[in-house]
Amino acid sequence: MADSIVTVLLEYLPGLLAEEAHLLHGVEDQVKSLHRELRLMNIFLQNSEGKRNEHDIVKEVVRQIRDVAHEVEDVIDTFVLNVAEQRKRNVLGKIVHSLNHAITVHQVAKKIEGLNKEINKIYDNITKYGIERTEARVDAAAVEALHKRRRDVEEDDVVGFAHDSATLVKQLTEGNPSLDVISIIGMGGLGKTTLARKLYNSDKVKSRFRFRAWVYVSQDFQIRDLLLKIFKSVAPNYENDVMPEEMNEDELKKQMFVYLEGKRYLIVMDDIWGSEVWNDVRTAFPLNMRGSRILITSRIQEVALHASRNPPYFLPVLNKDESWELFCKKVFRAENCPADLETLGRQIVESCHGLPLAIVVLGGVLANKEKTQRTWSRLVGHVNSCLTHATTICKDILALSYAHLPRRLKPCFMYFGMYPEDFEIPVRKLIELWIAEGFMYTGSRRMER
Numbered sequence: 001m002a003d004s005i006v007t008v009l010l011e012y013l014p015g016l017l018a019e020e021a022h023l024l025h026g027v028e029d030q031v032k033s034l035h036r037e038l039r040l041m042n043i044f045l046q047n048s049e050g051k052r053n054e055h056d057i058v059k060e061v062v063r064q065i066r067d068v069a070h071e072v073e074d075v076i077d078t079f080v081l082n083v084a085e086q087r088k089r090n091v092l093g094k095i096v097h098s099l100n101h102a103i104t105v106h107q108v109a110k111k112i113e114g115l116n117k118e119i120n121k122i123y124d125n126i127t128k129y130g131i132e133r134t135e136a137r138v139d140a141a142a143v144e145a146l147h148k149r150r151r152d153v154e155e156d157d158v159v160g161f162a163h164d165s166a167t168l169v170k171q172l173t174e175g176n177p178s179l180d181v182i183s184i185i186g187m188g189g190l191g192k193t194t195l196a197r198k199l200y201n202s203d204k205v206k207s208r209f210r211f212r213a214w215v216y217v218s219q220d221f222q223i224r225d226l227l228l229k230i231f232k233s234v235a236p237n238y239e240n241d242v243m244p245e246e247m248n249e250d251e252l253k254k255q256m257f258v259y260l261e262g263k264r265y266l267i268v269m270d271d272i273w274g275s276e277v278w279n280d281v282r283t284a285f286p287l288n289m290r291g292s293r294i295l296i297t298s299r300i301q302e303v304a305l306h307a308s309r310n311p312p313y314f315l316p317v318l319n320k321d322e323s324w325e326l327f328c329k330k331v332f333r334a335e336n337c338p339a340d341l342e343t344l345g346r347q348i349v350e351s352c353h354g355l356p357l358a359i360v361v362l363g364g365v366l367a368n369k370e371k372t373q374r375t376w377s378r379l380v381g382h383v384n385s386c387l388t389h390a391t392t393i394c395k396d397i398l399a400l401s402y403a404h405l406p407r408r409l410k411p412c413f414m415y416f417g418m419y420p421e422d423f424e425i426p427v428r429k430l431i432e433l434w435i436a437e438g439f440m441y442t443g444s445r446r447m448e449r
């Protein structure tokens with residue numbers, strides 16, 4: 001994990017330079033230059049993130065960076081320890097060991113210089129092979145494809161949501177006449193988009209809002225595209241000298257504001273990942289007293305808290321009966337589940353823990369398998385390992401959340417991989433392990449091992 005070790009050093013070194021300069025006496029300049037080089041490495045690591053699985057050269061460079069960064073860490077840690085030992089000695093001990101200490105300082109200075117050179121070589125290779133231009137972040141096309149695949153849920157296939165739907169329809173159509181932002185929050189695959197669609201298409205909502213727009217935001221949104229889509233949906237018959245397609249971002253905001261003023265409108269912004277989206281669009285929506293609403297869905301609670309003072313609506317998982325109903329719809333379509341398979345089936349569905357995405361994917365796979373006790377009994381307790389295809393689809397979708405994590409949290413998350421499935425993880429122990437790995441800090445200092 002080159003990213004984590006470089007992030008660790010980048011956070012550690014400035015603190016060490018600022019607070020413990022005396023410990024680094026004799027090697028500060030080398031450490032400073034090392035810090036500069038590591039910053040460059042870090043930019044490269046950020047930019048190459050999405051491409052590591054595709055390019056062997058990128059993979060190799062990342063491996064080299066990791067090795068050098070580990071060496072840097074070892075050299076500095078050993079040096080700091082050595083200085084601390086020297087300081088603990090009495091006057092006589094200091095004199096006796098002073099030559100040793102001077103040699104250590106000299107050796108460390110040389111070692112760091114060597115590491116600096118190695119980093120420079122790696123950086124030269126990056127330029128030489130033209131890999132600094134690799135794209136970062138998640139692959140936008142793949143995300144869009146995933147999104148499309150899930151978009152076409154038939155209204156009739158939607159299970160549950162009766163209570164959620166009633167609560168949210170009320171918030172959308174009743175109460176406060178001023179503009180309200182309502183949010184649906186929950187993990188990936190929970191059904192936020194499905195519920196929002198159901199609300200958007202419900203008769204009550206349709207008849208309340210003549211001016212409506214639905215936009216899918218995603219991680220790679222372009223603000224002008226979003227505004228244009230919203231504008232064209234709320235004002236399909238807009239006629240003017242300058243048409244929306246010809247407007248820039250500011251004009252779109254201004255004209256949309258003018259158009260919506262005095263109207264009751266509903267805008268759904270599906271799948272928002274950052275608070276900046278709301279900052280970017282808010283000025284396009286007039287705060288009139290007509291009962292207008294903006295509905296947002298997001299995996300991230302902070303997005304909701306940033307956009308609105310209303311408490312977010314946390315979508316719950318499906319209960320056991322709803323999970324079973326959804327599973328049966330996917331596996332048996334219009335038919336009923338044979339009585340002798342129900343107990344086994346319910347056991348299998350339990351491994352989805354009420355997550356609709358997992359149930360839908362699992363159901364889709366089982367629909368094409370033999371529906372017998374013999375086949376199903378082999379699945380109980382082994383759903384993940386037996387259904388590679390199903391778990392891959394779920395992983396792709398949930399990987400978006402991983403891709404969105406700040407880089408310093410990624411190694412912490414990856415750490416969960418060492419625990420077996422369904423294992424109860426003691427939080428204290430986990431935090432201790434994270435600290436021991438050097439993943440966590442207090443202030444500028446590393447939380448010590």
Ligand SMILES: Nc1ncnc2c1ncn2[C@@H]1O[C@H](COP(=O)(O)OP(=O)(O)OP(=O)(O)O)[C@@H](O)[C@H]1O
Nearest residue numbers: 150153157158159188189190191192193194356357
């Ligand atoms: N209540 C439900 N009934 C039937 N199918 C559902 C239900 N909820 C979700 N699904 C199905 O589960 C899948 C995931 O749902 P959806 O896309 O709405 O999740 P989401 O919370 O919006 O996820 P993301 O955070 O990735 O956008 C979809 O394919 C949808 O068909």
Ligand SMILES: [Mg+2]
Nearest residue numbers: 192193271297
């Ligand atoms: Mg969604």
